[in-house]
Amino acid sequence: MPNHTHSLRHQVLRSASALVIGLAALGGASHVLAAGKAGNTEYQQQIAACKNGSSTEDRATCLREAGAAQQAAARGTLTDPGATQLKENALRRCEGLPQSDRIDCEKRVNGQGRTDGSVADGGILRETVTIVPAK
Known part of the structure; x- marks a missing residue:
């Protein structure tokens, strides 16, 4: 029976570790998802500005730049220089x-x-x- 208790304890510890890792990953994923939603909202605002003419660029350039900015934000390479x-x-x-x-x-x-x-x-x-x- 001692082996059974040891095996059960090992399994519980392994499950607890997996749960902690899973929760940490979920927390990180929700942060990325929230950032993605915020980025998508900003992208939609940029597209609206391109289409309604409130941008300082011509429409084609504006749409191309908005798309490039969205891709850079998705890769995490979009920066806001100081x-x-x-x-x-x-x-x-x-x-x-x-x-x-x-x-x-x-x-x-x-x-x-x-x-x-x-x-x-x-x-x-x-x-x-x-x-x-x-x-």
């Missing part, structure tokens, strides 16, 4: 300019000069004035 990353990206775009233009570009990225417009209006105009003495 202000630091956005500034680094803007400064990186200045790198391809000639040195004299690069300096002015970096000044504009760093907030110097005048800014006018908005993304919704079609663009932001950033302007710096550099006085160059006559020769």
Whole structure:
């Protein structure tokens, strides 16, 4: 009989372990499912904006970008860059300019000069004035 008790205890422990693992997996799956539903709602809102013309892009581009964003979100590769990353990206775009233009570009990225417009209006105009003495 001792073997039977040992076997029964082993089986109960194994079942309990499986239950704990199953509950942990279910908890993780429900979190992923909730995130998926939230992502789907956002996707539907983006599609609606594409179709009703409230997007700043043409319809075909808007629909393509919404689909790409949904796929990236499903893979977990869609990120929301912070202000630091956005500034680094803007400064990186200045790198391809000639040195004299690069300096002015970096000044504009760093907030110097005048800014006018908005993304919704079609663009932001950033302007710096550099006085160059006559020769």
